[in-house]
Amino acid sequence: MSKVAVLGYGTIGSGVVEVLSMNAERIRKNAGQNVRLKYVLDVKDCTGTPAEKYIVHDIEEILKDDEVDIVVETMGGVRFAYPFVKQCLMAGKSVATSNKELVEKHGPELIRIAKEKGVDFLFEASCGGGIPVIRALVTAYTADEIEEISGILNGTTNYILTKMLNEGAAYEEVLAQAQEMGIAEQNPEADVEGFDPCRKIAILASVVYGKNVNFEDIYTEGITKISEKDIAYVKKLGASIKLIASFRHVGDRYYAMVSPFVVGPENPLYSVNDAYNAIFIHGNAVGDTMLYGSGAGMMQTASAVVADVVAIAAGRGETRLIDWSEDKLKVDGIESDRRSFLVRVSDDKVAEAKEIFCASEIVRVDGLEGEAGLVTGVMTEDEFEKRAVQTGIISRLRMR
Numbered sequence: 255m256s257k258v259a260v261l262g263y264g265t266i267g268s269g270v271v272e273v274l275s276m277n278a279e280r281i282r283k284n285a286g287q288n289v290r291l292k293y294v295l296d297v298k299d300c301t302g303t304p305a306e307k308y309i310v311h312d313i314e315e316i317l318k319d320d321e322v323d324i325v326v327e328t329m330g331g332v333r334f335a336y337p338f339v340k341q342c343l344m345a346g347k348s349v350a351t352s353n354k355e356l357v358e359k360h361g362p363e364l365i366r367i368a369k370e371k372g373v374d375f376l377f378e379a380s381c382g383g384g385i386p387v388i389r390a391l392v393t394a395y396t397a398d399e400i401e402e403i404s405g406i407l408n409g410t411t412n413y414i415l416t417k418m419l420n421e422g423a424a425y426e427e428v429l430a431q432a433q434e435m436g437i438a439e440q441n442p443e444a445d446v447e448g449f450d451p452c453r454k455i456a457i458l459a460s461v462v463y464g465k466n467v468n469f470e471d472i473y474t475e476g477i478t479k480i481s482e483k484d485i486a487y488v489k490k491l492g493a494s495i496k497l498i499a500s501f502r503h504v505g506d507r508y509y510a511m512v513s514p515f516v517v518g519p520e521n522p523l524y525s526v527n528d529a530y531n532a533i534f535i536h537g538n539a540v541g542d543t544m545l546y547g548s549g550a551g552m553m554q555t556a557s558a559v560v561a562d563v564v565a566i567a568a569g570r571g572e573t574r575l576i577d578w579s580e581d582k583l584k585v586d587g588i589e590s591d592r593r594s595f596l597v598r599v600s601d602d603k604v605a606e607a608k609e610i611f612c613a614s615e616i617v618r619v620d621g622l623e624g625e626a627g628l629v630t631g632v633m634t635e636d637e638f639e640k641r642a643v644q645t646g647i648i649s650r651l652r653m654r
């Protein structure tokens with residue numbers, strides 16, 4: 255029998271406790287043994303909850319209990335999670351975590367310690383919620399050179415953008431709904447400023463390319479500057495708007511960015527709505543593929559954490575499949591990326607801007623007086639910036 259300790263009884267931790275109990279028989283079959291909860295570590299007493307009889311307040315109780323062979327970390331942040339997880343691994347206990355900040359900052363070190371100790375450090379739930387993307391990358395996409403991983407990796411912002419586009423809802427109102435649904439981070443700045451999907455793409459790229467991608471090296475733009483007027487032009491174009499995190503490997507160079515993009519109906523990410531995530535993976539042999547599913551939420555994320563617990567209890571030794579060294583992977587800037595842009599300019603600038611941006615289309619939206627939207631020709635980010643300064647624009651969105 256495997257005994258489990260859960261660190262942190264928040265949204266995901268309580269989901270893990272529920273899944274372990276709800277699906278105990280299926281988990282036993284797949285793990286080849288019973289998997290039982292023994293401890294829940296939290297500062298609160300969690301009175302009246304299913305965790306009540308398992309509560310401990312001191313990590314030492316878990317560390318010194320040899321019966322506990324699997325630790326689930328769902329505390330979030332790194333202040334306590336990092337030393338606790340490290341101590342658990344050093345004590346010969348396997349760890350499954352949903353904590354992307356922990357994985358992005360300390361993943362290579364924790365993987366190395368796990369390998370040295372002959373235990374597991376698994377982190378499926380850190381990217382894409384319930385979508386088994388990390389397991390797919392390390393076990394299935396093994397025959398290809400991966401040329402691109404791009405996707406919608408944040409449920410909160412996808413939910414906000416979907417509601418703003420389809421229902422004309424106001425930003426603050428939809429953000430509050432996402433918080434109530436338990437999909438937004440405790441501090442939603444990580445969602446809306448794009449840091450959360452940035453961490454996730456850094457983790458996915460590190461797992462694929464075997465070296466450490468630092469999320470601070472990735473150009474990141476969130477959704478906070480997108481206005482209802484910008485969205486009106488996107489709608490007029492019959493397009494959608496998505497916060498896309500992308501990582502590309504071209505020759506011996508690597509390019510990454512997180513930014514909102516206007517996507518047309520021909521793009522597979524166009525129909526990924528609400529809190530759903532999708533990860534587009536292009537391999538040089540397999541071509542285009544896409545993984546789709548619930549990217550956030552209590553039970554969805556708990557499902558991925560418990561799947562890691564099952565893998566550990568079954569003795570599959572999956573950590574040895576993860577090749578993520580502490581060496582840094584150099585990521586190039588975005589200056590030479592080429593694309594079209596959707597720009598808004600005031601009426602007096604339309605003729606000049608049309609010429610300067612080699613615009614292919616002028617868009618007018620009923621009710622928006624004194625301005626117009628232009629779809630520019632394809633140009634580098636650098637060229638666009640120079641021309642935008644020369645003309646003077648109201649706003650711009652990248653197009654895919």
Ligand code: HSE
Nearest residue numbers: 408409410437439550
């Ligand atoms: N805040 C995250 C999201 C939770 O909205 O996607 C899942 O990582």
